[in-house]
Amino acid sequence: MGSDQLAELSRLLYFPTTLMLYLGASVVYLYALTTTVGRTAQRERGRLAQRLGGILAVLGITAHVAHEIFRGLAQDRLPLGNMFEVTSLMALVGVVVGLIHLQFVRRRPELNGFVLLGGALVLGMAMLMYAEPGPLMPILDTWWRPFPVSLLVGAMGVFAAAFVFNALYLLRDTAELAVAAERSRSGGGSTVGAAYVGDVSDGSVTEPAADPPTSSSGSSGDGAELDPDDEREHAELLAYHRALRRGVPAVKLAIGPFLGTALVSWVWLVTADTWSAGLGRFLTVNLTMVAAALVARWFVPFLPPTATMDGLAHRTTAFAFVLWTVGTIAGAMWAEVSWGRFWGWDPKETGAFLTWIAYAGYLHARATRGVKGRGAAWIGVAAFIVLMGTYLIANYVIVGLHSYADL
Amino acid sequence: MPESALPPQQNPPVRRRRAAPSGPVAFVWESVLLGWRWLARMRTALYLLLALAILSIVATAVPQEPNVPSTVTTWREGEAGPGVGVSRVLDAIGAYDVYGSAIFLAVLLALYISLTACLIPRIKAWVRLVRRSQPPVVRHLGAQDERTDFVTDRSPAEVRAAAAELLGRRRWRVRRHDANDADPRPDQVAAEAGLWAREGGSLVFHLSFYVLLAAIVLGQLLTFEGQRGVVEGDPGFRDTAVSYWAYSPGRWFGEGDHQGGRLELERFHVDWVRDPLAPGAGQPTVFRSDVRVTPADGEPFDAVIDSTRPLNLDGTRITQLDWGYAPRVVVEVDGEVVHDTFLTPVITDGGFFRGAVKAPAADPDVGLDVFLYPFAPDGEDGRPVPTGAPWADAPLLVFQQFRGDLRLGATQQTINELDVEALTSQGFGALRLGQSMELEGVTITFPELRRWVGYQVSSRPQVPYLLFGSVLLVVGLLGSLYAYRRRLWVVTMEDGAAPRTLVTVAGRSFQRPEAFEEEFADLVAELMAATGGAPAAPHPDPDPQTPTATPAVETTR
Numbered sequence: 024m025g026s027d028q029l030a031e032l033s034r035l036l037y038f039p040t041t042l043m044l045y046l047g048a049s050v051v052y053l054y055a056l057t058t059t060v061g062r063t064a065q066r067e068r069g070r071l072a073q074r075l076g077g078i079l080a081v082l083g084i085t086a087h088v089a090h091e092i093f094r095g096l097a098q099d100r101l102p103l104g105n106m107f108e109v110t111s112l113m114a115l116v117g118v119v120v121g122l123i124h125l126q127f128v129r130r131r132p133e134l135n136g137f138v139l140l141g142g143a144l145v146l147g148m149a150m151l152m153y154a155e156p157g158p159l160m161p162i163l164d165t166w167w168r169p170f171p172v173s174l175l176v177g178a179m180g181v182f183a184a185a186f187v188f189n190a191l192y193l194l195r196d197t198a199e200l201a202v203a204a205e206r207s208r209s210g211g212g213s214t215v216g217a218a219y220v221g222d223v224s225d226g227s228v229t230e231p232a233a234d235p236p237t238s239s240s241g242s243s244g245d246g247a248e249l250d251p252d253d254e255r256e257h258a259e260l261l262a263y264h265r266a267l268r269r270g271v272p273a274v275k276l277a278i279g280p281f282l283g284t285a286l287v288s289w290v291w292l293v294t295a296d297t298w299s300a301g302l303g304r305f306l307t308v309n310l311t312m313v314a315a316a317l318v319a320r321w322f323v324p325f326l327p328p329t330a331t332m333d334g335l336a337h338r339t340t341a342f343a344f345v346l347w348t349v350g351t352i353a354g355a356m357w358a359e360v361s362w363g364r365f366w367g368w369d370p371k372e373t374g375a376f377l378t379w380i381a382y383a384g385y386l387h388a389r390a391t392r393g394v395k396g397r398g399a400a401w402i403g404v405a406a407f408i409v410l411m412g413t414y415l416i417a418n419y420v421i422v423g424l425h426s427y428a429d430l
Numbered sequence: 431m432p433e434s435a436l437p438p439q440q441n442p443p444v445r446r447r448r449a450a451p452s453g454p455v456a457f458v459w460e461s462v463l464l465g466w467r468w469l470a471r472m473r474t475a476l477y478l479l480l481a482l483a484i485l486s487i488v489a490t491a492v493p494q495e496p497n498v499p500s501t502v503t504t505w506r507e508g509e510a511g512p513g514v515g516v517s518r519v520l521d522a523i524g525a526y527d528v529y530g531s532a533i534f535l536a537v538l539l540a541l542y543i544s545l546t547a548c549l550i551p552r553i554k555a556w557v558r559l560v561r562r563s564q565p566p567v568v569r570h571l572g573a574q575d576e577r578t579d580f581v582t583d584r585s586p587a588e589v590r591a592a593a594a595e596l597l598g599r600r601r602w603r604v605r606r607h608d609a610n611d612a613d614p615r616p617d618q619v620a621a622e623a624g625l626w627a628r629e630g631g632s633l634v635f636h637l638s639f640y641v642l643l644a645a646i647v648l649g650q651l652l653t654f655e656g657q658r659g660v661v662e663g664d665p666g667f668r669d670t671a672v673s674y675w676a677y678s679p680g681r682w683f684g685e686g687d688h689q690g691g692r693l694e695l696e697r698f699h700v701d702w703v704r705d706p707l708a709p710g711a712g713q714p715t716v717f718r719s720d721v722r723v724t725p726a727d728g729e730p731f732d733a734v735i736d737s738t739r740p741l742n743l744d745g746t747r748i749t750q751l752d753w754g755y756a757p758r759v760v761v762e763v764d765g766e767v768v769h770d771t772f773l774t775p776v777i778t779d780g781g782f783f784r785g786a787v788k789a790p791a792a793d794p795d796v797g798l799d800v801f802l803y804p805f806a807p808d809g810e811d812g813r814p815v816p817t818g819a820p821w822a823d824a825p826l827l828v829f830q831q832f833r834g835d836l837r838l839g840a841t842q843q844t845i846n847e848l849d850v851e852a853l854t855s856q857g858f859g860a861l862r863l864g865q866s867m868e869l870e871g872v873t874i875t876f877p878e879l880r881r882w883v884g885y886q887v888s889s890r891p892q893v894p895y896l897l898f899g900s901v902l903l904v905v906g907l908l909g910s911l912y913a914y915r916r917r918l919w920v921v922t923m924e925d926g927a928a929p930r931t932l933v934t935v936a937g938r939s940f941q942r943p944e945a946f947e948e949e950f951a952d953l954v955a956e957l958m959a960a961t962g963g964a965p966a967a968p969h970p971d972p973d974p975q976t977p978t979a980t981p982a983v984e985t986t987r
């Protein structure tokens with residue numbers, strides 16, 4: 024096969040194959056999540072859906088890996104040479120690490136949908152920077168060039184996962200606080216979610232899904248034979264879900280991510296060739312993020328306890344921080360060999376430094392009593408904005424030494 | 431009663447109250463104490479880090495004089511950037527050289543003082559912890575995070591010995607306790623691990639900043655860095671203070687510290703993907719110099735420098751930075767040669783190379799603004815068509831000729847730029863390789879085309895120390911994030927009813943509970959294997975009279 028055909032094949036594997044598989048797997052998983060709180064028949068369907076999601080996810084990862092291999096073959100070098108390749112690999116690492124972590128370490132496969140959704144989003148973003156395969160400038164082609172870049176790319180993927188956990192944590196926490204506030208305002212007279220709000224307000228959140236009220240309906244799975252008590256509990260549960268969703272105002276949730284994303288995505292506006300192309304990209308990215316936020320809002324009732332997501336965010340950030348630290352040091356060593364200086368405050372180095380500082384701020388906040396929880400999560404979100412912002416600015420807006428490399 | 435007969439504790443020394451501030455000395459002292467305490471707060475450190483981050487954003491947004499002096503000049507003169515007024519403000523606050531500015535140094539200093547203020551008490555506490563801490567012995571196991579019960583037919587003492595041996599092998603701090611009349615707490619082995627690693631790791635991490643700072647400061651003082659272009663086949667240059675085009679020695683780097691070796695460029699190889707349809711068309715594929723090096727006191731030898739392999743010579747490193755075509759341009763005025771050297775033009779965004787000829791030997795001066803198009807083949811009408819391609823298959827030298835005053839020495843100018851202020855243009859010319867032409871009495875010849883390479887020569891004694899600091903940083907970071915402090919108790923009881931021993935293993939972890947969960951299961955399994963234990967329902971607490979309570983352990987994070 025010629026390199027043209029290889030390139031074509033790798034492109035097709037990426038888009039639409041991988042993208043569609045990730046999206047499909049994510050949709051199926053998210054559907055499965057909604058059935059974890061429900062009648063037995065539904066839960067059975069949920070289990071099937073999870074299995075289907077797993078198959079789609081594995082197929083998607085296989086296609087993604089094949090894409091990387093064919094692209095590498097087509098251009099006869101590691102696919103880590105430009106923004107598209109780096110971003111694509113970042114998604115792959117994020118998806119694989121995230122899925123393995125949730126499936127085997129945390130044993131919470133029902134959350135896989137969020138990881139896959141994040142992967143699909145990053146993959147879609149990479150499409151905006153698609154570049155045909157080609158050789159690398161030799162000045163940057165040292166034998167250990169892959170080290171720093173792959174470490175930083177891996178770290179970016181894991182940071183992205185941490186961002187998702189932080190964002191979901193904030194969503195769920197906001198919803199729970201709102202429900203608790205509503206309940207205390209109405210003096211406990213409301214029946215909405217009465218069975219569960221108590222768990223919420225005393226701080227030790229127990230997941231309603233962990234003990235579904237329908238579990239008493241027998242194993243036959245025939246929803247038609249539910250006793251009236253069950254029906255009432257089920258209705259209460261649904262009311263609680265609605266209350267949680269109401270706790271996060273949709274308009275605010277649309278505006279927040281739009282503005283937050285705009286802090287980063289203005290880069291498309293200023294760097295695109297034509298004004299309309301820039302606006303198109305800007306709106307695509309922003310509206311996708313808004314849509315993701317609104318979808319996440321719908322899933323708020325099915326999210327695990329806030330403590331779980333807080334812990335996940337912390338652990339993933341800590342891991343990524345180590346990767347980032349080692350990657351930055353390796354990058355400095357690489358610069359020392361290639362350019363005869365280890366640190367020159369060029370845009371990419373400044374970006375790496377800023378990101379490092381931002382996430383150190385998060386770790387510090389976590390380590391100090393008092394800033395735990397929401398405060399730390401917001402710092403985590405801000406740090407991710409710093410990461411994406413410096414990455415895009417350094418690559419597109421400011422042209423420094425490293426721009427030869429496209430990272 | 432005479433005072434001396436009183437037991438000492440009845441007459442405790444009165445703590446002297448600190449005197450109220452009086453006088454300027456006390457005021458200064460109080461302020462210093464206040465400042466120190468403020469700096470010792472972690473929140474302050476976070477603000478300082480934020481300030482550092484903001485400064486480096488400024489440094490990214492505003493061109494930096496040490497990196498791009500020409501851009502800064504255009505900003506200062508108002509040709510680019512936000513205008514002269516804003517530029518003055520930027521200059522005043524040092525925004526054109528953020529990393530050398532007073533504000534940056536002040537923030538850095540404050541950060542280091544803060545770090546010191548923060549670390550001193552932590553180090554003291556850590557040393558105390560490591561030296562004094564003993565695993566606490568419990569009265570009741572109460573509600574522990576992890577607990578397993580099992581029974582075995584070994585004697586309690588045997589079980590405890592096995593547990594102590596097992597834990598000792600895994601490098602836990604072990605403390606045995608046998609119940610007695612004075613201390614009725616149950617027979618047990620208490621153990622603790624990860625005591626020093628987490629906090630110690632964090633300390634090493636933060637202390638590594640001092641190593642890095644020391645290495646960087648030392649580096650600033652002891653390094654030297656110089657840049658110099660060399661034309662193929664030319665005599666090259668010697669490593670002396672005066673031979674560099676750009677030269678920046680550290681404060682403690684003297685002229686005598688130069689090695690004095692000589693570098694010649696024999697041949698420079700560069701090539702590209704030339705097929706315009708191939709992937710990566712136009713990108714370079716080779717970028718390598720064959721050089722001849724003559725050490726100050728040694729035999730000459732040949733070496734290769736490419737982008738991945740700089741040349742190391744007695745602690746000096748030679749890196750290949752950039753390159754260009756080196757056209758030889760001969761200028762004759764009235765039959766007299768006033769200029770005959772290789773130019774070293776630099777590549778521009780348009781893909782051509784731009785340089786200058788300056789011939790002050792003529793009267794008036796001759797200046798040429800030179801544009802070299804490496805690949806400008808003849809078009810259908812026979813006229814050269816410049817392309818952006820960098821390979822020199824059809825080089826074309828285009829120039830604009832000036833006469834007048836070059837103002838050499840009067841103004842700052844680079845070797846590739848003319849100052850046309852006092853010059854008059856006399857028209858344009860274009861030459862193929864080997865051609866010659868006359869313009870207004872000046873004969874220009876383009877007899878030869880070579881290449882030149884820009885080298886950076888640097889001496890960096892700080893690099894190994896930086897590496898050492900980085901290793902400390904990473905090791906410390908791993909400890910502070912992944913080490914975890916945990917405690918374990920193995921309590922044994924004789925079963926009143928049968929000749930067997932009831933064993934309870936319980937433990938808790940201060941961090942990373944999920945990691946401890948696995949370790950705990952592992953430990954229990956090993957202990958059961960060692961003592962032939964069998965699983966059992968939870969045993970009653972050894973001392974049922976008193977209500978159970980969590981043992982007094984301070985809970986941190």
Ligand code: HEM
Pocket residue numbers: 380383386387389390391469470471472473474475479541544545548549632636639910911987
């Ligand atoms: C210069 C950049 C700095 C970085 C990157 C940094 C990073 C870190 C990290 C990663 C931790 C571990 C957090 C954990 O155990 O979960 C930590 C802890 C800590 N840092 Fe820093 N640090 C920096 C500067 C400082 C400074 C200047 C201070 C002094 C004010 C400081 C005070 C502390 C303290 C007190 C802790 C321990 C918190 C605790 O264990 O409760 N750090 N730091």
